[in-house]
Amino acid sequence: MFQELSRRCFAAAYDAINGPAERAGLRERRRSLLAQAAGVTIEIGAGTGLNLPYYPAAVTRLVLVEPDPHMRRRLRAHAERLGRTTEILDARAERLPFPDSVFDTAVVTFALCSVPQEQSALAEIARVLRPGGELLFLEHVRSTDPKVAAKQDKRPFPYPLIGCHPNRATLDAIEASPLTVESVLHGEVPKVPRVESPMIVGSARRPVPTA
Structure with a gap:
């Protein structure tokens, strides 16, 4: 019951919580990254739809996957407000x-x-991408500063409550996947605690098989 209430409250507060970071430059990171999207596109973990305004006309079909019902309800309402045609699915x-x-x-x-x-x-993302298809990623990651990384490892409140692991070495995970990293920039998410500020933004591609 408590977890269900927590998820409901987190979904309701999500846009407000992220507002300072978005206004301080994060929305421009989203806009620049998503300008590269084209064709049949899937977003995994679409949340409340913070990316929705930035998908270009080159995206011919947009599928949004979001497993949390409270997030998904807000995602659907956001898409309707924008008049954006999407397919919204409950999937992991x-x-x-x-x-x-x-x-x-x-x-x-x-x-x-x-x-x-x-x-x-x-591995699932690589599977559903066509050969030559592209993954666009924007993620917070494990810090290279040992002191910050140690704090990330402790997963202070509220990260366990919302299921977030700020200490993940996500770039290493992408490099170890079937995808090939093509570009990556390191930076910081503005206006957030240090434990979640280290950030990567970039792209990876599913290789085209050679004959």
């Missing part, structure tokens, strides 16, 4: 309900920190 990153090689672009933003099995999620 580790088991995407799609055949192989159907998407041109996949998007994850601040989602790989909360999936139960990060490597399985990345």
Whole structure:
């Protein structure tokens, strides 16, 4: 009961919590990253839809996957307000309900920190991308500062409550997946606690098989 109430409250407060970071430059990071999306596109862990305004016209079909019902309700309302045609699904990153090689672009933003099995999620993303398809990622990651990393490892409140693991070495996980990293920039999420400020933004691609 407590966890259910926590998820409901987190979904209700999510946009307000992220507001300072978005206004301080994070929304421009989203805009720049998502400008690269094209064709049939899937976003994993779409949350309340903070990325929705930034998908370009080059995206011909947009599928949004979000397992939390409270987030999903707000996501659907956000898409309706924007007049954006989307397909919104209840599914988990580790088991995407799609055949192989159907998407041109996949998007994850601040989602790989909360999936139960990060490597399985990345393998699924690679599976549903067509050969040559691209993953666009924006994630907070484990700090290179040992003192900050030690605090991340302790997962202080409220991170366990919301299922977030701010200490994940997500770039290493992407590099160990079937995807090939093509670009990555390191930075910091503005206006957030140090334990979640280290950030990466970049792209990876599913390799095209050689003859």
